[in-house]
Amino acid sequence: MIEALMANIIWMVFIVVGGALISWSVHFVPVGGAPAAMAQATGIGTGTVQLAAGAGLTGLVSAGFMMNVTKDLPLILASGAVGAMIMIAVTMIVGTWVYVYGVGCVPSSAKVKVDPITKYRQDLYVSQGTEGHGLPTVSFVSGVIGGGLGGIGGALVYYALIEVGLKAGLQGGGVTNSVTGNSLVAVAAMFAIGIFFVNAVIPSYNIGGTIEGFHDPKFKKWPKAVISSLVATLLCAIVAIVAISQLGGI
Secondary structure, rough: HHHHHOOHHHHHHHHHHHHHHHHHHHHOOOOOHHHHHHOOOOOOOOOOHHHHHHHHHHHHHHHHHOOOOOOOOOHHHHHHHHHHHHHHHHHHHHHHHHHHHHHHOOOOEEEOEOOOOOOEOOHHHHOOOOEEEEEOOHHHHHHHHHHHHHHHHHHHHHHHHHHHHHHHHHOOOOOOOOOOHHHHHHHHHHHHHOOOOHHHHHHHHHOOOEEEEOOOOOHHHHHHHHHHHHHHHHHHHHHHHHHHHHOOOO
């Protein structure tokens, strides 16, 4: 076990960093939960776990497709980031259409008096008894940033696990000279998905409900979640590397 960890120390670092990025990204994404679904809070009408997992998994899929074309890590990470950013952006756009044309409310934040991006007044349009509604510009921009970070994190975790499996297969005499077309992809994806969900739950406790984005006062709490995710992901990385290494030649 120790030999496997020492031989894959660089990939362990990649996995830990990827998990921390996923955890950090959640604080950027405007999470509204059930209140947002009723237009009583700003953000997307679902929870942190679903959004973090969505960004991470989209990054994984995008990275997986890119790995069929190249092994260049920057391109793989860029693919993961763009895929997750598109996913979050489309989710927020469709949500905005529902809020504006379906519910009939103006996207506005209750956390700031003036939108930091557009400089438009927000307090004039916040309905009484709500914490804002819709997805104002600052929340949209923050969500796209969060999607990018989550996508990079997801791609980094997946890439590292694939490399661990390839190394184990080559050392074990197995035929794993391709990233696709074998069970390595499935095994790496399963471990990556588990790491995503671990790092999606931790920020949800830190946020404690809803968050509008990087302008929300709750955003300042992100270091606690990231530190916790570093520890949790390290444990997950150890288990994943040991398990995949022992499968040499999958």
